[in-house]
């Protein structure tokens with residue numbers, strides 16, 4: 145498989161703050177690549193350099209083997225983290241306006257169908273709800289039938305149902321053959337949509353692979369989760385090195401049988417016991433010592 | 439390229455037309471100003487007769503008696519030639535030269551008729567001879583004089599804020615950033631903004647001009663085509679000024695400040711409201727730096743004196759050349775973010 149986009153050694157500083165330090169990766173044609181990291185990790189700065197919006201201080205970005213140019217502008221679909229639209233303009237009008245910018249465009253009717261825009265096609269864009277606006281922005285990003293899409297935190301601020309809807313739509317776009325670069329600070333989102341993930345923190349990529357490969361490489365254990373109220377903290381920490389988060393105690397173990405025997409032996413109630421595989425959230429914690437959603 | 443410019447042009451037009459409050463403002467404000475002036479200045483002061491006297495030593499005999507008439511304002515002029523237009527335009531009621539006992543009067547001026555009677559009576563008392571010379575010309579009301587300036591002023595506000603402020607807002611709220619992520623180039627974007635603003639301002643001001651002419655029937659002695667050219671060139675020039683301001687600024691407050699810094703001096707120092715003839719020479723020089731001075735002066739020469747393109751070519755040249763320079767600088771330093 146060939147790389148559609150390659151970045152090497154990107155650096156970007158704002159004054160004394162270095163937002164992106166020496167970031168390199170490649171995106172394979174037709175895949176979804178996720179940049180996962182907490183707020184302030186440098187995801188937006190990275191993606192905006194790749195979109196040609198921000199100029200890197202150092203490093204190179206190649207689209208299909210060439211520097212970003214007209215071809216890239218015509219073939220890239222971009223959805224910013226926050227996008228303002230011009231005032232006093234309806235959904236339909238802005239779709240028409242953007243379609244006139246490109247040589248080859250998708251049908252507005254079909255996009256409206258696909259993203260359920262019909263109910264508010266003639267409404268002022270300022271009157272849309274969060275979910276409606278994200279759908280419009282995604283549709284706008286698709287108006288030029290892009291070969292590569294950039295989605296910067298597309299579901300941040302959406303309710304769970306709108307988020308699932310948008311995931312489904314992104315999935316569909318991917319199935320139609322577009323390559324996607326996505327940033328997010330939602331572990332589930334990255335896991336659900338991405339074929340490859342780079343975990344970012346403090347402007348650096350600290351891990352990079354397919355989601356399951358990342359987990360397999362770092363973990364050969366599982367998490368036994370018990371209600372915090374059921375296991376006194378001193379016992380939990382002494383006997384199991386449990387980590388207390390929210391209302392539960394998390395026990396990481398490579399041998400579930402033994403751990404459960406031990407718990408039974410100590411008369412710990414297991415009514416709320418749950419066993420789960422380690423996820424990206426755990427990985428982030430493991431790698432950085434802090435939580436993804438700080 | 440034209441597709442993209444057209445798309446942006448249409449979008450900007452829609453925004454302008456749908457933004458009711460600023461649309462209303464740009465139409466109603468100048469009309470309001472013109473009406474205030476029309477009514478404030480048509481109220482004539484009948485006791486105020488104005489007579490121009492050509493200088494030349496102390497007045498004697500009949501001339502002295504006439505010169506002592508109460509409730510007549512006597513204004514001294516150095517020579518006849520340059521003062522005649524004042525009689526023609528009813529700015530003074532009569533011009534009197536005591537050195538030669540000649541006087542000039544406009545037959546259509548009622549005030550002139552009365553002042554002439556006083557002059558003749560004074561001379562009859564002394565048995566001296568007088569020579570009457572008639573001049574022609576319609577009265578120029580203040581409203582005739584101020585209208586070119588008010589239209590110019592309206593163009594100035596519309597151009598500076600309609601371009602400067604709007605682009606800065608686009609930049610601040612990220613509209614420019616979104617456009618930058620498309621194949622739209624800076625030149626295409628700016629061209630669309632200029633064309634849209636130009637066409638909308640022309641439409642609005644033509645409506646104002648025609649409407650006002652219908653009601654006030656003001657003086658228009660020149661060619662409408664030339665007048666159109668002047669206002670058009672003035673619009674382009676002021677739009678380019680707005681563009682320069684908007685090229686980099688991303689804070690509305692800064693843009694507002696700079697635009698006000700441009701516009702208020704023009705508002706009061708470009709000879710829109712009062713003539714710069716008597717002003718300090720330094721101020722007259724400064725006024726020549728302001729585009730609105732040239733717009734107003736050229737429009738006035740066309741409307742009041744019926745000037746042709748040759749007579750106003752200096753103004754056109756200044757406006758044209760500075761537009762090109764401003765546009766080049768503005769486009770050069772333009773930044774999306």
Ligand SMILES: Nc1ncnc2c1ncn2[C@@H]1O[C@H](COP(=O)(O)OP(=O)(O)O)[C@@H](O)[C@H]1O
Pocket residue numbers: 158161162163181182183184185186187188189190
């Ligand atoms: N225009 C800017 N000026 C100054 N600092 C910035 C700017 N943009 C981003 N930053 C800083 O760079 C860091 C990375 O930001 P960003 O790329 O937006 O992170 P993320 O998208 O991962 O939340 C943050 O500390 C942010 O405050």
Ligand SMILES: [Mg+2]
Pocket residue numbers: 187188189225296297
């Ligand atoms: Mg971000």
